[in-house]
Amino acid sequence: MIGDLLAIWQADTAFPSGAFAFSNGLEGLAALERGLPADRLEVVIEGALRRRWATADRVALLGAYARAGDMDAVAVIDREVEATTLCEAFRTGSRRNGAGLLAAHARIGTPGAAALQALVRSGDTPGHLAVAQGVVWRGAGLERDGAVLASGYIVASGFATAAVRLGLVGAVAAQAVVRRLLPVVAELAATDPPERIESFAPLLDIAAARHARGELRLFSN
Amino acid sequence: MTQSRHDWPSLVASRSDAPAPPRASAARIGVGGPVGSGKTALIEALIPALHRRGVDLAVVTNDLVTKEDAERLRRSGLIAPERVLAVEAGACPHTVIREDPTLNMAAGDDLEAAFPGLELVIFESGGDNLASTFSLDLVDWWIFVIDVAGGDDIPRKKGPGVLKSDLLVVNKTDLAPHVGVDLPRMLAEADAVRGGRPVVATNARSGAGVEDVADAIAHAVLFRE
Numbered sequence: 001m002i003g004d005l006l007a008i009w010q011a012d013t014a015f016p017s018g019a020f021a022f023s024n025g026l027e028g029l030a031a032l033e034r035g036l037p038a039d040r041l042e043v044v045i046e047g048a049l050r051r052r053w054a055t056a057d058r059v060a061l062l063g064a065y066a067r068a069g070d071m072d073a074v075a076v077i078d079r080e081v082e083a084t085t086l087c088e089a090f091r092t093g094s095r096r097n098g099a100g101l102l103a104a105h106a107r108i109g110t111p112g113a114a115a116l117q118a119l120v121r122s123g124d125t126p127g128h129l130a131v132a133q134g135v136v137w138r139g140a141g142l143e144r145d146g147a148v149l150a151s152g153y154i155v156a157s158g159f160a161t162a163a164v165r166l167g168l169v170g171a172v173a174a175q176a177v178v179r180r181l182l183p184v185v186a187e188l189a190a191t192d193p194p195e196r197i198e199s200f201a202p203l204l205d206i207a208a209a210r211h212a213r214g215e216l217r218l219f220s221n
Numbered sequence: 222m223t224q225s226r227h228d229w230p231s232l233v234a235s236r237s238d239a240p241a242p243p244r245a246s247a248a249r250i251g252v253g254g255p256v257g258s259g260k261t262a263l264i265e266a267l268i269p270a271l272h273r274r275g276v277d278l279a280v281v282t283n284d285l286v287t288k289e290d291a292e293r294l295r296r297s298g299l300i301a302p303e304r305v306l307a308v309e310a311g312a313c314p315h316t317v318i319r320e321d322p323t324l325n326m327a328a329g330d331d332l333e334a335a336f337p338g339l340e341l342v343i344f345e346s347g348g349d350n351l352a353s354t355f356s357l358d359l360v361d362w363w364i365f366v367i368d369v370a371g372g373d374d375i376p377r378k379k380g381p382g383v384l385k386s387d388l389l390v391v392n393k394t395d396l397a398p399h400v401g402v403d404l405p406r407m408l409a410e411a412d413a414v415r416g417g418r419p420v421v422a423t424n425a426r427s428g429a430g431v432e433d434v435a436d437a438i439a440h441a442v443l444f445r446e
């Protein structure tokens with residue numbers, strides 16, 4: 001049971017990691033489309049899960065989880081994330097969110113957190129979120145499957161929370177969307193990950209790139 | 222399944238054996254308070270006062286939806302622009318200083334890494350309400366700034382910011398006559414609800430009271446007289 005509990009602990013938004021400050025393209029998309037009704041929101045999140053989380057974030061997470069004891073190998077994965085994340089706003093957001101997660105785990109004393117944080121601080125590796133998750137979640141004792149589910153859940157619930165704060169859907173309606181997307185997370189989590197990181201979510205990329213130039217905004221990306 | 226809480230797998234060899242880093246070496250203080258009470262103006266007045274005391278400092282701002290306060294401080298000529306970082310708070314000014322201060326913690330860490338010898342990091346909270354308080358994960362000591370124009374009943378409302386802050390600043394004292402506020406009574410009521418913790422009256426524009434705030438900071442977190 002402890003494995004399940006550890007995954008719940010890390011998927012809980014009460015765990016501080018800075019994630020609340022990022023909309024991951026949603027704010028930009030809502031501005032482009034002049035709103036985003038709940039059914040459209042669900043399509044957008046599902047697209048992000050299928051074409052970004054499952055094929056990119058999850059791959060980096062699993063790679064870092066498997067090699068958590070070898071910081072040089074972790075740094076290689078981290079640089080691959082950097083190179084394959086085309087949108088600058090997502091690159092910066094992922095690094096800042098990763099730094100937030102590391103700050104919390106380093107303070108707690110999770111094995112691996114301080115080592116990766118030191119590497120990031122010295123500029124040796126960018127410290128992307130998925131890579132930081134792989135390392136600290138392994139150190140914290142999450143099982144591999146629990147780590148994958150926690151990361152997928154965080155993506156779905158993060159979009160839903162951002163949508164509430166953007167006034168796109170109500171807090172309750174947002175959870176109906178999350179509920180409908182849970183089988184998608186479960187389905188994707190069970191598939192074999194691709195060998196290399198692949199990401200194709202052009203709509204969110206474009207929206208986030210436009211958002212980055214906006215003056216007035218609630219979220220960092 | 223029976224893993225005890227002490228039995229974390231030591232999966233990360235070599236470098237993870239290093240203990241968790243010690244508590245940040247630069248002192249960290251917070252400046253919070255309602256929208257427009259004069260937080261940025263107070264920091265602008267404090268920077269030269271602290272520089273005169275030889276304090277090596279940097280600032281992190283938590284603007285709500287823009288980087289306006291960070292830009293204002295960078296352009297002020299009071300401090301090197303690269304010593305001012307903006308952390309966007311995702312429209313949640315209280316979250317970023319209390320429930321989830323990790324982005325601010327990381328910004329403080331970045332400043333410390335960039336400026337060896339840094340002694341003080343000042344975090345300006347985005348304007349919030351009377352309930353905002355700083356997490357002690359983030360700061361060692363914090364100031365809550367209210368102003369006389371917000372009404373002389375604010376201390377009586379006993380918001381957590383007014384009650385729990387280490388120092389309460391009552392700013393814009395120059396406006397008291399214009400808004401019909403009895404300043405001595407407002408300060409006395411603030412004293413009464415704070416159970417002996419300090420209250421300073423300031424005019425961030427003229428600088429009145431700012432030296433007292435700088436002294437309080439130097440005394441509380443920099444251990445200087």
Ligand SMILES: Nc1nc2c(ncn2[C@@H]2O[C@H](COP(=O)(O)OP(=O)(O)OP(=O)(O)O)[C@@H](O)[C@H]2O)c(=O)[nH]1
Nearest residue numbers: 255256257258259260261262348392393424425426
């Ligand atoms: N008369 C007077 N005006 C002041 C004083 N301090 C600040 N102001 C003015 O009050 C307004 C708000 O000041 P800021 O320093 O921007 O307030 P703030 O608390 O940083 O505001 P937010 O960050 O937006 O919450 C500005 O127009 C200041 O010039 C003061 O002591 N007296």
Ligand SMILES: [Mg+2]
Nearest residue numbers: 260261290345
């Ligand atoms: Mg301000």
